[in-house]
Amino acid sequence: xxxxxxxxxxxxxxxxxxxxxxxxxxxxxxxxxxxxxxxxxxxxxxxxxxxxxxxxxxxxxxxxxxxxxxxxxxxxxxxxxxxxxxxxxxxxxxxxxxxxxxxxxxxxxxxx
Amino acid sequence: xxxxxxxxxxxxxxxxxxxxxxxxxxxxxxxxxxxxxxxxxxxxxxxxxxxxxxxxxxxxxxxxxxxxxxxxxxxxxxxxxxxxxxxxxxxxxxxxxxxxxxxxxxxxxxxx
Numbered sequence: 023x024x025x026x027x028x029x030x031x032x033x034x035x036x037x038x039x040x041x042x043x044x045x046x047x048x049x050x051x052x053x054x055x056x057x058x059x060x061x062x063x064x065x066x067x068x069x070x071x072x073x074x075x076x077x078x079x080x081x082x083x084x085x086x087x088x089x090x091x092x093x094x095x096x097x098x099x100x101x102x103x104x105x106x107x108x109x110x111x112x113x114x115x116x117x118x119x120x121x122x123x124x125x126x127x128x129x130x131x132x133x134x
Numbered sequence: 135x136x137x138x139x140x141x142x143x144x145x146x147x148x149x150x151x152x153x154x155x156x157x158x159x160x161x162x163x164x165x166x167x168x169x170x171x172x173x174x175x176x177x178x179x180x181x182x183x184x185x186x187x188x189x190x191x192x193x194x195x196x197x198x199x200x201x202x203x204x205x206x207x208x209x210x211x212x213x214x215x216x217x218x219x220x221x222x223x224x225x226x227x228x229x230x231x232x233x234x235x236x237x238x239x240x241x242x243x244x245x246x
Contacts, residue, residue: 023195061233070228070236070237070238070239071179071228071236072236073233073234073235076234082234114178114179116179116181116233118233121192121194122181122194122195122196123169123181123233124181125178125179125180125181126178127178128178128179
């Protein structure tokens with residue numbers, strides 16, 4: 023199985039500052055078709071996960087442009103520019119290159 | 135409007151079988167895949183398996199011996215059955231359309 027490893031944030035993050043969440047995969051998620059099979063989700067307290075980013079860097083419909091995804095085949099970053107109160111929650115990366123689909127353990131964001 | 139809604143018993147006895155239903159609306163099960171994901175209280179996300187749009191299924195190998203996913207396209211429903219439940223199967227169970235749109239989840243507690 024592909025192992026997804028997420029980094030921690032230096033919480034709490036001051037409102038208005040930027041925050042970067044890292045994720046590393048045990049195998050390259052770059053397919054021969056040129057696409058990278060990585061999703062990012064936000065799970066707000068008490069809610070279901072919400073898809074933020076797919077194909078490593080494409081924002082899902084309705085997602086603020088404060089969220090951006092980048093990376094290589096095995097190292098990925100979700101950047102949140104100018105964090106707001108509504109960004110509080112746990113962020114997960116997920117690979118969908120191979121079954122079983124696997125998630126990172128989550129990165130919690132708190133706002134000051 | 136695309137929606138998914140999970141339903142099932144909130145409480146299951148140890149060693150018994152869990153049966154959950156995911157009722158979808160706003161799309162056809164013959165056009166999109168539906169996945170099941172679970173989340174133990176306070177923990178991360180675990181992908182369980184998927185029903186592909188063509189009726190093919192794939193399971194997490196860690197659960198494969200206990201898990202079965204089926205569907206009734208005429209009723210727009212996907213079913214999850216998992217046997218030999220233990221306390222560690224206590225979790226919120228989600229169904230998702232291609233991991234992009236998620237249901238609200240249903241809490242299943244395994245306890246005598």
